[in-house]
Amino acid sequence: MNPGKALLRQDMMPHILCPGCGHGIVMSALVRVLAKRYASLDQVALVAGIGCSSRVVGYIDANTLHTTHGRALSFATGLKLARPELTVIVVTGDGDGLGIGGNHLIHAARRNVDLTCILFNNETYGMTGGQLAPTTVTQAFTTTTPYGNHESAFDATALVTAAGATFVARAQAYRPDLLEGLIEQALDHRGFSFLDVLTDCTEYFSRKNQLGAGSDLLFSQTRSDTEISLDLTEWPRLQEPDGFPVRNLMPMGVLHESNRPTLEEVMELPGYRPKEG
Amino acid sequence: MNDPTQIHANVVVAGVGGQGVVLAGNIIADVCMYYGLDVKKAEVHGMSQRGGAVSSQVRFGVEVHGGLIEKGQLNWIVGFEWAEALRWMPLLSPEGSVFVSTEEIIPPSALKDRVSGMVRYPLELLDHPRVRAFDAPALAKQAGNVKAAGVVLLGALSIDLPFSLDVWNQALTRWVPTKALEINLRAFELGRRWEEKAPVTKPQPVPKPITRQVWLNLEESWCKGCGICVNVCPERIWTLNQKNVVEALSPERCTGCGLCEKLCPDFAIDVLTESTIRVNEEGGSVLWQPN
DSSP states (O other), X not given: OOGGGGGBOGGGOSOSSOTTOHHHHHHHHHHHHHHHHOSOGGGEEEEEOSSHHHHGGGGBOSEXXXXXXXXXXXXXXXHHHHXXXXXXXXXXXXXXXXXXXXXXXXXXXXXXXXXXXXXXXXXXXXXXXXXXXXXXXXXXXXXXXXXXXXXXXXXXXXXXXXXXXXXXXXXXXXXXXXXXXXXXXXXHSSSOEEXXXXXXXXXXXXXXXXXXXXXXXXXXXXXXXXXXXXXXXXXXXXXXXXXXXBOTTOEEEEEEEOOOOOHXXXXXXXXXXXXXX | OOOTTTOOEEEEEEEETTSOHHHHHHHHHHHHHHTTOEEEEEEEOSOGGGTOEEEEEEEEESSOOOXXXXXXXXXXXXXXXXXXXXXXXXXXXXXXXXXXXXXXXXXXXXXXXXXXXXXXXXXXXXXXXXXXXXXXXXHHHHHTOGGGHHHHHHHHHHHHSOOOHHHHHHHHHHHSOGGGHHHHHHHHHHHHTHHHHOOOOOOXXXXXXXXXXXXXXXXXXXOOOOOHHHHHOTTOOEEEOTTSOEEESOGGGOOOOOHHHHHOTTSOEEEEETTTEEEOTTTOOEEEOOO
């Protein structure tokens, strides 16, 4: 049994996510980790913006904050500085965190606030109707790119690494154990930890690109033949089997880990005295 | 039989892929060749990938004509694994003896009934007077590496054979990787003294049935019929019914792997195993217990 099930707001369930949506799997892993680590969620705050991914926090019975589009990290930074004793987890999507909120993302990483940011990357804007997102791969079809996407996709992990995040990892809905382990590591890390989780949009992205539904779509993540690697030079290597670009050979696992003073430590907030020596 | 240059005998080394059966056969053959004996070796290998049986027949003497051992002509069985050694018992000569490790490696084919975990492991001949069984991996661990268990058994065999310890050690030096040599020489020495060092630890005469109980709980109203569980289940126990809601076809086949639960986006499936549930003493209701 998923021990995290006891942490859900039972009256809100079942959630609104579409049948087979990968977000549900990531949410399941998240609450499993939360239940394992915290006896009570009183000291845990979940902050989300707008989008399918951000709906997830509404179902978890912690301190939850549903904020404006793209600004989840800004709200979370304020919350963390005001209440440094809280564990703040930001749940955001690729449109929310990288599109409209891209600026907030890089600055949260630059400040190295002690937050955990989980980015649900489904390559599209699911809630508003499947429009092109900054993470949509080249040639992919969306409602706004009926002739295929001409743009290149963002690599969120490379972006936040460059911006100064101190823990950067990538996981997949298809591998719940890896995902759980990385969420735990991200929560353990002191500083800005960023987790890019590949999920799937079954209604829009999958339908437009004929990736199938349910288990077929989930299994299509294995097609990407992802490697668990620490070598950043491996990325990006998008390939085009069957004429369709997939998220090929994206390295999984911890991609970057470093240590520098967090914003709380520099500001000498309670519980964040700078380490000696 | 005490003149090492006039001995005529047959040895079988039996075990499971990966245990070093072929290497052990080579070492025995090497020792025999030192004394100028004619050695013939026949092996069955290549099944190592899936925990399959590997055996090495070593025949040595002044003149050996064929590689295969006839029924009743087998002098020593060196069993790296108990059940594999048992396979050779019909060939054992009346004076022959068996050195066997009590280690059990259960072959995948014996695990068909994965739900109950019941395994019929043959222990009938463990009390056979010619069988000398001891916990070789434990001695190997004592020597420094559990992988040296095979050499422990060779050490035990070397007491019965008239070859000198120096020759055995030379053969080991030639065949064992240099970095593991010291451990192996130590393991060989422990094997020679197995009787004093290792009390015979016999496995339980009756294998304990593992009763693994798995409860499946389905929140039908939460299921959206995506079908992920139907296709990820290794035992194919789920199906979608006419209402497009998942249904357990054969819950008794569930092994409790929990894949469906972890990959269900809708929290509809609970796989409850003994480690995750606690039965309430009064009511007998199923409660969740953290860790």
